[in-house]
C-alpha cells in the first residue's frame with residue numbers, strides 16, 4: 438500500500454527531477470545572444486560634422502549642375518591614354534611613349550588652375566602638389582593616386598561597348614580605361630582642392646597630393662622618387678596620414694562596409710634554374726631537366742599554402758565587423774564570421790570563393806617555364822618562375838625556407854646540387870645542379886592602426902558622407918578595416934607615414950571591370966569621392 442503522503446512525495450520528487458531537467462535543458466539549449474552590444478567586436482566611431490566656417494557645405498557637389506561639370510572634368514582625363522607598358526624605359530625621358538603624360542599635365546593644369554599654382558614635377562612626370570599649412574607643427578596630410586592606366590589590349594578594342602578612351606557618359610556610368618583605376622580618385626582629389634582654393638581656403642595643416650605615373654608597373658619611376666623627396670622634406674613618419682587607392686564600400690549581408698586596407702600583402706618571386714648535362718636524345722637519362730623541373734612544379738602545386746586566420750589579426754577584425762553588423766545574417770551564419778580565429782567554420786567559406794580565398798592565404802602561381810631548344814638534344818638549362826603574394830600570417834623567410842625544402846627534396850632524389858640565394862645547400866654533382874634566386878622580395882606592409890585619432894577621422898568622415906550626404910540605395914555604412922591582396926604605390930611610403938590607408942570612398946557595386954574590357958564607374962561613386970576628399974580635408978586641416 439502506498440499512502441497518500443507517499444504518493445505526494447513521489448509526485449514532488451518527480452516534479453523536482455522534472456524541474457531540474459527542464460532548467461538544465463533550458464540552460465544548454467538556450468544560448469547567450471550571438472551579439473553582445475556591451476562588448477562589440479567591431480566598435481563604430483562617431484560621425485564627424487565638418488566645421489565649415491566660411492566654406493561652402495559639401496552638398497554643393499550633389500547638385501545636377503555640379504554633376505555635369507564633374508563628368509566633364511573626369512571624362513577629359515579618361516580621354517588621355519596614359520598607358521603603362523611593362524617594357525617602358527626606366528628613364529622617362531628616354532622613351533617617347535611617356536610623352537602622353539605631357540598631355541595629361543596640360544589637361545590637369547588647365548582644368549584645375551588654382552591647384553596648379555602649387556605643383557612641381559618629380560622625375561619629369563610625377564606630380565606633387567603642396568598647399569602649405571599655417572601651422573608647421575602639424576604633420577601634413579597626403580592624398581595619392583596614379584596618372585597611368587593598364588594598357589588596352591588591341592585585340593579587345595571591338596569588344597568595348599564604348600571605345601576605351603572616348604570618356605562616354607551614358608547618364609549614369611562613365612565608361613573607359615581608368616574610370617575605376619584610378620583617374621576617378623585623381624580627378625576627385627583635384628576637384629575637392631580646387632573648390633577649397635577657390636573659396637580662399639588656407640589650411641592649418643599642409644595638404645599634399647601625389648600622382649605617380651607608373652603604378653601599374655611597380656611605381657619605381659613615379660611614386661618612389663616622390664616618396665624619397667617627401668621623406669627628405671618631412672622626415673621619417675613625417676606625414677600624418679596617407680590615403681591612396683584601395684578597397685571601397687563593400688556590400689555584404691544586407692549592410693555596407695567601408696573597408697580601408699590597413700596593410701597589403703607581401704610579395705616574393707623565385708627563379709629556379711636547373712642545369713643538367715647535354716647530349717644526344719637517343720641516349721637520354723630517365724629524367725631530363727624538363728622532367729625534373731616538372732616534378733618540382735607538380736610538388737609545389739600538390740602542396741598549396743594553407744589558409745590561416747590569426748587571433749587578433751586585421752583579417753579576423755574584418756570578419757568580426759561583417760558578422761557583427763551585417764543586417765540580414767541568421768545567427769547560425771553570423772557565428773561563422775565572429776571570432777573566426779577560434780573555430781574552423783569560416784575558412785571553407787572563404788576558400789570556396791576565388792574573391793576571398795587569398796585574403797587568408799599566400800598565393801602561388803607558376804608563371805614561367807622555359808627549357809629545351811632542339812628535339813634531338815637534351816635540355817641543358819631549364820627554368821621555372823614562381824610568384825607568391827604573402828598573407829599577413831607569413832613572411833619572406835617562411836616562403837624562402839618552404840621553397841628551399843621543396844627544391845632540396847627533388848634535388849636529393851635525383852642526385853643534384855642546390856644553390857639557394859648564393860648559398861650552397863647541396864654540393865654540385867656531375868648530374869647537375871639547381872640554382873634558386875629570390876627577387877621582388879617584400880614583406881607584408883606594416884599594419885596602420887585601426888583605432889585612435891586618425892582612424893576616427895577616416896571613420897567619422899566616411900559615416901557622415903555616406904549616411905548624410907550621398908544618395909544611395911543602401912542602409913547605414915559600417916567601418917571594417919581590411920587588407921589589399923595586390924600592391925599599390927604606398928609600398929614606397931612605409932617610412933613616410935605610420936598611417937597608410939588604401940581606400941576609395943566608392944561603392945564597389947558601382948565599379949565594373951577594373952583592368953579589363955568595359956571598365957566603367959557609376960558617377961555617384963565619383964561624386965562620393967569628391968565629397969569625401971572635401972570633408973576629409975576640412976576635418977583634418979581646417
Ligand SMILES: [Zn+2]
Pocket residue numbers: 583618619652682
Ligand atoms: Zn590603381
